[in-house]
Each structure stands twice: as C-alpha cells, then as structure tokens.
Amino acid sequence: MNNKIALKLTLYFSAVLLVFALIIGGVFYQFFKQQTVEIKEKEMRLRAEKIAEVLGDNMARMESRHGDGIANSKFISYLDNVTQEIVWVVDSNRQLSINKDRVQRQRREVQKHHEHSGFGLFKRQMPPIAWKEPPKTPKEAYERLPVQVKEKVEDGFNGKEFIIEEYNPMLDGIMLTVGRPIYDSQWQVKAVLLLHSPVAGLRDAIWSGLRILLISLLVAMVLGMLLSVVLSWRFTGTIEKMKNIAERLAERDYTARTNIKQNDEIGELARTLDILAERLELADAESQKLEKLRREFIANISHELRTPVTVIRGSLEALRDGVVTEKADVEDFHEQMYKESLFLQRLINDLLDLSRLQNTDFPIEKAPLNFADVMHDAVRSGRQLGAEKQLRITGSADKDIYMLNGDYGRLRQMLMIFSHNSIKFSPEGSGIKLELAGNRLKLIDHGCGIKEEDIPHAFDRFYKARNEHNKSGSGLGLAIAKQIAQRHDMQLQLQSKLGEGTTIIITLPPELKEKEYACLLYTSPSPRDRSVS
Helix, strand or coil: CHHHHHHHHHHHHHHHHHHHHHHHHHHHHHHHHHHHHHHHHHHHHHHHHHHHHHHHHCHHHHHHHHCCCHHHCHHHHHHHHHCCCEEEEEECCCCEECCHHHHHHHHHHHHHHHHHCCCCCCCCCCCCCCCCCCCCCHHHHHHCCCHHHHHHHHHHHCCCCEEEEEEECCCCEEEEEEEEEEECCCCCEEEEEEEEEEHHHHHHHHHHHHHHHHHHHHHHHHHHHHHHHHHHHHHHHHHHHHHHHHHHHHCCCCCCCCCCCCCCHHHHHHHHHHHHHHHHHHHHHHHHHHHHHHHHHHHHHHHHHHHHHHHHHHHHHHHHCCCCCCHHHHHHHHHHHHHHHHHHHHHHHHHHHHHHHHCCCCCCCCEEEEHHHHHHHHHHHHHHHHCCCCCEEEEEECCCCCEEEECHHHHHHHHHHHHHHHHHHCCCCCEEEEEEECCEEEEECCCCCCCHHHHHHCCCCCCCCCCHHHCCCCCCHHHHHHHHHHHCCCEEEEEEECCCEEEEEEECCCCCCHHHHCCCCCCCCCCCCCCCC
16 A cells, blocks of 8 residues: 555656646746846946945036036046946936947947847847947937936936836947936035946846756756655655654653654654644643642632631630620620631632733723822822831832823722832831832832742732731732733832842833823823822
C-alpha cells in the first residue's frame, strides 16, 4: 500500500510541478517586469534628487557666470558625462542644455540595439525619426522637445515633479524621463532637471530575467521529479510516525514528540503536532494549577467564614443556655457578635466586588474626570479615618487638572483601600503623603512595612500580614484595588522595607487632551478645595 501511495505522489507531484512551472513563469514575468520598472523609477527619482541638490548648491556660481542662461554651463555637461543617465537642464529662459557627444553616442547605441535584436517579443513601433542635424543653440534644442515633455517642464517650473515614458526624437528612442525642479538658496525654481534612461535597457533586463527563470524552472523540474521519488518514499514513513504520536497524545501522554526535522509540508505538520503536544502539556499543567488555586480559594473562604460563624454561634449558644447572665457580659457578647457580622458583611461585599471586577463583561461607568479631584477627595476622607491615631495625611499635585477616562467611585475606592492600609499600619502621630507628579501617584507611609519575600504576594487574594494591626482585614482589599487599576489601564508597583514604611506607585494612563473631552457631557461631584496640604 505504501508503494502505491509513493507512486501516486510521484505522478501527482510531477503534474503539479509542470503546471506550477507554467503558471509561475507567467506570473513572474508580470511581476518582474513591474518590479524592474518600479525599481528603475525609484533609482532615477533618487538620482534626480541628488543631481538637483548639487545643481541647486552651485546655482549662484553658475548664475554669476551665465546669468539666467545656466543651460550654457559646462558644469551640467560634466554631470552628464559622469552620470549613468542622460542629464538635461531647462533654464528659466527655456534653453535646454544638451551634451551633443553624449546624444550621438546614445543614438548609436539605440541603432545598434535595434540591429542586434534577433527577437521581436519586446519590439515597439517607433515614430519617424525627426533628427536632421544637432540643434545649434540651447533654445533650438528646447524647441525640438516633444509637446508632452514641454508641458511637463512647465509643471516643473511650478514646483511639480514628474516621470513619463515617451519617444524622444533627439535620442532616437523611447525614454523614461524624470523631471525635477531645481531650487536656488531662496527656494525659487531656477531650472528643471530632465533625467533620461532608455526603455530598451529595461526590456533587455526583463527578458534576461525571464530567460534565466525559464532555464531555472526546467532544471528545477528535472531535479524536482527525481527528488519527488525519494520524498514520496520517505513520506509514508513520517506519516506512520506522526500517527503513532497522535495515538499517544490521545492516551494523554503529552510528553510525546515527533522530533521530525524537515523543511517541507511534512516537517511543518510534524512541528505543528509537537506544538500541539507542548500546548496540551501546558494546558494540563495550567489545569492542575487552576484546580489547586480553586481548592486553596475554597479553603481560604471556608477559613475566613468559619471564624466569625463560630464566634457568633458560640456566643448565641452561651446566651441561649444562660451561661452568660451578667448584663455587662451579655453586652460584650452582643458587641462581639455585631463586630463579627460586620466582618462577614464586609467579606461578602469584597468577594462580590472582586468577582464583578474580574468579570470583563461587568461594565464600569467611565467618563472624563479630573484625577486630581479624586486624590484630594481620598485625602479628605483619609484624614477622618486617621484622626483617631493623630496621623498627618497630606496630598500634593504638580497640576490642578489631570483628565482621564474612568469611574470616579471605583478610583476613589482604590485610593481609599491604599489609604486605609497605610492608616492601619502607621504608628500614631506619623505622616502619610499622596503625591501626584506627572503621570505617577505615590502614596507613602512610615508604617511597619512588608517583608521582602511577601511583596510579590501583596496583591493576591486573602493575603494578610499576620499581626495585631490586621486582625479585622479580609485579605481582599489590595486584590480589589489591583482589579480596579487594571480596568483603568493603570500599573501598580509596591515598594516596602520592613520597619521603615511602604510606597504604592500608581502609573496613570496618558492624560486626555482637551479636544478629547471638551465635547463630552460629564457630571461629577462639585469641585472642592484643591489646596489640600
């Protein structure tokens, strides 16, 4: 069966190769022809630009010798001799500078090319030769230019560049002509540069490329047919190997690899199969990781819920069974149950907030707002929270307005989470600063700080510093703040040293330009005093 497949592949491959050779030959000719012309035009445009710059730089010198009739300048003839293309210049007096010797050489080359063209594939009907004698004056040379070229020259004096293909009777051939205005130091058009290149040379290059392609395709077909026999026999072996690998993957053996190294379709299929195996292995590892996170999340929630529920249940049992009868003790038990119920409510609200923010389908009502107002609002609220510990909470901004698109309430919630943490861990009488500079907001405190190994986990769910300052925390605040920042395209960075303090750095999105929000209707809380210090 494998031999039959190999024979069929050989025949199919040979037929396809033949059709491919015919198609690619025609397509290549069209594209190669177009590309050759485009490259030539680009080269001539660049060369015309350089020559025009050189002539512009020497314009004052030529005008000092020849006045406006710079077409008589020998410098132009020099450029014509050293340049690959033919260089003509039309000055403001409508005089055309031509190098008669160069023109005669070009005419002889054109005639020689026609005499030695043994094939008629690219021959083109030429208009009658209008050359009788070389023009005696630059003025007469300009008058002999075709009408189409003269019209383009006038466009050049108006500052326009052009490129045309036309028959030039003086050069006795079809020329690709690039025109470019020549400016003096005052950016006044003083002349127009005409750069000529014979189209016959382009056609010879196109035919040479096509001939090389045909020979290459013929050799490739012979070699390809020989190689197809070898590859066809190898093809069945690699297919069998890939089939075995696919069966191992189906049995959940994601370590299986083909290890086939071929630079062909079979090799690509083998690499794709290996990539699939790698992704399945990664997906399996990620699935196990997610399952572990799910179990840890459930365990964390269970732990956080178990403590307040146990306290409330124990207190209720003690009250129901009459274990506690003293009025003061009963009030203490009520107070404890009230605090634990508040903790439960806060935990449930935080879980709902985190769940909503992690859901990309949950909308955040964004509108243009002044982030400086949000910061000052958070400072004022933070002062009230920190009054009990006599904390100095200050805010400063290098600008009164920093417009961005966001949810005022959510952004304030994010800043209040950071402020509440700073207040919780700061010693009495210390200070907390909020500094808005450029596109960065820093919140700096002088609290107990975070251990270096704990910093990468500070924004994880249920992460809590286990100390006397954080007994009532749910461990979700910073995770919620991180989600709010991500939904507003903000970057968070936490810097902390144990015993010295913590700095939260919030990198804001680019500030909205006035034209981006001027026409939008935005209703925000009434502006408050921004001079908070």
